Amino acid sequence: QVQLGESGGGLVQAGGSLRLSCAASGGTVSTYTMGWFRQPPGKEREFVAGLSRSGGSARYADSVRGRFTLSTDNAKNTLFLQMNSLKPEDTAVYYCAASFSWGVPTTAGAYNFWGQGTQVTVSS
Numbered sequence: 719q720v721q722l723g724e725s726g727g728g729l730v731q732a733g734g735s736l737r738l739s740c741a742a743s744g745g746t747v748s749t750y751t752m753g754w755f756r757q758p759p760g761k762e763r764e765f766v767a768g769l770s771r772s773g774g775s776a777r778y779a780d781s782v783r784g785r786f787t788l789s790t791d792n793a794k795n796t797l798f799l800q801m802n803s804l805k806p807e808d809t810a811v812y813y814c815a816a817s818f819s820w821g822v823p824t825t826a827g828a829y830n831f832w833g834q835g836t837q838v839t840v841s842s
Contacts, residue, residue, distance in 0.1 A: 736801045
């Protein structure tokens, strides 16, 4: 089973940037559909962005399209989420997830493995 570990969260002012990392072990990132989800305080977990197997296609939530960008480093077996122009409403715990699906599901239930999450706080 693949294990996922997120890092890169923190406190940033509105308009700033952060890059989240998701390091995988016990499995290869490129053989899974990979996704990022977030859970704002008091709300349900929501899809942010995902990348299909072997990086074939990327999918973004409307709320982050144009501001967030996915990338991978296959040598490091790591998925990245570059987050620019951050807004206070981006404040959440961000989770990395891996799915056996061939497409890019947007529902959390379609993902088989999860990291522990990393906190992102955007101040106004």
